Structure formats: C-alpha cells, structure tokens
Amino acid sequence: MGLDPEPAAATRPTGAAIPRPVVYLPLDALAGPVCPRFGGVDESHARLLAESIDALPPIVVQARTYRIIDGMHRLRAVVLAGQFEIAAVLSDEDDDQAYLSAVAANISHGLPLSLADRRAAAARVVARYPEWSDRRVAKAVGLSGKTVGALRRTAAGTEAAVRIGSDGRVRPIDSARGREVARELLSRRPEASLREVASAAGISPATVRDVRDRMNRGDLADDVRPVPDNVRAIKPRTPDEVDCGRLLRNLSHDPSLRYTEVGRTLLRRLLNQPATVTVVEELPPHCLPIVARLTREYASRWADFAEQAERRARVEAA
Template sequence: MSDRLEPDGAVGPEEEVVRLLVARLVLEGSPRSAGEDEQHIRTLAAAEEELPPIIVHQATMRVIDGAHRVRAARLRGEQVISARYFRGSALDAFVLGVRANVGHGLPLLLKDRLAAAERIVGTHPQWSDRMIATSSGVSARTVGEMRRRMSGKEYSGTRVGRDGRARPVDAARRRSLASDLLTENPGLSLRQVAEVAGLSPETVRAVRNRLLYGKQPAPRPAGTAPRAPTGGPVGQEELLRRLAADPAVRQSDAGRFLLRALRAQTMGGAEWQRIVDRVPPHCAALVEQAARESARLWTDVAVRVARKSATAD
C-alpha cells in the first residue's frame, strides 16, 4: 500500500490502495435517506484494527462507499484514510455505491433500495431487470414493475445482462419463433432462421438442441425457483428430509457437508433469541457483522444454485 498523499488530479489504478486526506473527501449523494448511523460510526471508531479502504470517485472526490468509515476516522482525529479510486461516470459511481452498501457493512433500508432501483432504471434503462435487481438488492420482478410504472422509461431493443452481453428484450418471443421455424421447416439453415427470428446463429443452435431433448425453447430465467413437488410451501425440516433421502446428496462428501451446514440453520426463533440474549455486549458488533456476512454468503449460494438449475433446465 502506498503511504504517499495523492496530489490533486492524480489518477491511480482502481486496484491500488492510496492514502487520501480526510479533509478533501466529499460526503454527499448517499443512497441512505436517513444519513449515516451514529452508533455504527462510534462502533467503527472504537475498533482497534485499520478499517478497509473506502471507494472514492476520482473526478469529484465523492465517497462512493465508506461514509461511515470516513466519519469514524474524523472521530478518531485521523488526517488520512486508505482508499481506492473509481474512475467511471457519476451515474456509474452511484450504482457502485448502492451495490457496495447492499453487499456488506450496514445494509440499506428497503425504502432506500427501492428508491435506488428506480433511479437506476432511469439512468441505466439499457440494463436488464435482473442486473438492476442485483445492483440494488431488490427482486427482478420489482424492477420490472417499476419499468411499467415509469412512463417514458421503458427501453426497447436490447438490454445488457449481468454477464455484460446485450440481448433482445423480447428474447423469449424470438426463441419461440425460431422454435416454430425449425419445427415447420427442418431444412432451414441456422443462419436463415437467425435472420428471420432476429437471433444469433449460436442462439438458434441452442434452441435446436433444446428441441432435440424435448425442452422448452428458452431456459427458465436465472433466480426463478422450480415449482415445489407439492401444492403448498415446504418447511425447512421437510426440505432437509427430502435432501437427506436423495442418494446423490447423502452419498457424497459435498452433499453431507451441505446437509450439516443447512441443519445448523434450522433452529427456531426462540432458540436463536436465547443465543442473542447471551452475546456479550462488547462482541455485539462482531457478531452482527459475522451474521450479516453469513446471510450474504447463503444468498449468494441460493443465487448460484438457481442459476445452475436454470442452465440445466
């Protein structure tokens, strides 16, 4: 890490950690409608270890992620703070700030995440619902409803997904058209079908392969859970029973580890409350941070499994 102070106008690579004067930093434009949490600031200020680097918009010196850490540094009387530069646009800086505050630290309130999602729909209409949802911490369905409510904000043509690839908004309809063409005219080439349906030849090839295996033209959207085998919701105990009964799960090391990890989460609310009541006050902040990180990791696991299921559909 560099110990030098960055002169005005200096540009460092985004991965480089630099030392910035706290007095130069701008704290405004936060997605938090209620501002910073004073108790969280005092907790950070009392920590003995150095806090993680903040993220600063290089063009404006506005703090994108780390306002609580900056205020904690001021409370400590520190003159400099570790930081990383972001050199993108102001609009992208806001998105980065929202994404960072959804993923770690003190999470954004639901109303702030909804407000951020609505703003991103307006500033990044070319992004897919799922990409905006991932950035703002709301569901893709909620983002889709926002688009329909915001007159003049709907974006036609293509949208950019989380993988950076641009896809047609009506991709499902185009895949369905390609499926019909392949079924009714098996002699057509991939390129001919692609030209009529408005898809790439590679996508048409994927549609054809899915038809050969008796599948639908398009896979289930990532993050969409398959229907439960029964008509109603299934409890955690029943889900674990079904998993444990599956030989593919219980007869592998990874499967057994997964079952043990899931069983550790099945305690009732009263049992968890007894544990919470016995957390030493001086450890509360650490336990809170560890619990939030565990929740984030399990959410990430759920998203990855859903994505895998959608790909295999």
C-alpha cells in the same frame, strides 16, 4: 495537510492484483456520498466503528470529485474520534461506474442499504441502463428480479427493444414480431435451417423450432403476416449451393472419422467454422481489417486442403 501516499509493499504474491496506493485526505476536502442513504449516517454504527478506528480499511473516493464511493460511516467514525484526516484510495471511475460501485460496496459489507435505498438504486440504474435485464439490475442493487420488473413497469421512460443480461447476451423483449417474420420465411422456404431463419427474424433457433412445430400442427396457419421491408430475406438456395449442415451431420456419423484421432480433429475444425457471415455487422469497425486478413488466410489454407482432397478423390476413383 497534503496527500501522503503510504509506502508500497516490498513484495506481493505473483499474479496478485496491484493495490491502489493509500493516501491521507483532509476531511474538509471531501464531498458528499456518491450513493446517499435515505436515512443518512447511522450514528450508533459510526460510534461502534470509532472504537476500533485503527483497524478500519481506507475509504474509496472518486478522484475527480472527491465524492465518497464507499465509507461514509468510517468518515463519521473518524470525526467522532477527533481526527482531521482519513486513509483513502482514489478511484478513476466516472459517475455511473462510481454509483454502481457504491451500491455494490454497500450491499456486500458494512451496514447494508435499506430496502428503500436499494429500490431507489434500482430505479436509477433502470433509467440509466434501460437495456439491462431485470436480473442484471437486481444483481447490481441487491433485489430480486421480480421487484426490479415491477419497478420498471411503474417507471416513466423509454423502453429498450432488447435486454442485455449479466452474461452480455442480447435478448429481444417481445418475440411476437420475430415469430411473425419466422412464420412467413418458413412458409416461403420450409427447408431453411433453424439458424438461417433465426438470424433473419432476430429470434433464437429454439423459438424458430417452436414456430415450425406449431405451423406443422396447423396452430398458426391463419396468422401469417407480410414480412416488413426492413427484415433481411433468406436467399433461396441454388441447386449447386452446399448444404453445410446436412454434409456435416453425415460426416459426424461416419465411424471411420468418429473413431480416429485424425477424423475427430477434422470434424472439430469443420464444426467450429463460422455458421454465417452476418456477424460482420456486429463487429467493432476497428477489428474488421485484422479479421479480414485472418479469414482470407484461413480461407486460402482450406482452399489448398480442398484441392488436395479433390485430387486424392480423383486418384482413388480412377
């Protein structure tokens, strides 16, 4: 028995995802499950499925290994029904992706994974992705964030320095060191903006604000330590350097700009400018040439705009 793809549908709604072709696989070609259950296949559930075998969706199989990502009970139902092949769709996912897909599939439909299965899945995901936040792991395996946190604390392995949440944002696990750096930087340059200090210390602007408020109250006056050598220092502002934050705040409170369409458009464009160039370090290298070309072009346009503004200011002042 070969792989016989089903004919593709004649039409499909515009914008709908293109379905993967369904193939029929011989049962003896299939390997074990990507995500095994501690209790194995539930025979009573498989027998129930066998009674309605014609209505079952195809199973999902990893194309490279023929391991089953989703559908072990449907496979058992086909065996109980005396058939020798099963409808399937093939997935090109690697082992880690296939495992996450298998867990997701088995907590969203069919016979749910047991608590023991989900805890085992959480332990595996934490070991493979130590930088994932507890909530992100919990969402992937169907547990609570507190349960994942408890499992993480009892697991042996390398602890990541940051956590990456479901939103993709990177957050430090322990902000104590960043707070120490922020206190020292604020003691050197009290006038520095929250974002400047936050960028240098690797913490959020809100955390910097809390550190500054505590320093003003004297709560942490005796707890300032030297800044480690590998921490980026904040350059002192020269007398001629523009304080963009202060100037933007002044402009945004000017009624002649706030209450005209041209003024509001200008304010939006000024406020949306990059706050710092330090993000260059975080960009993928292959994007840098294009980013450089675009920013140079935009800088040239702003420079032309600045010259026109200065000329008109001189005319108005004459």
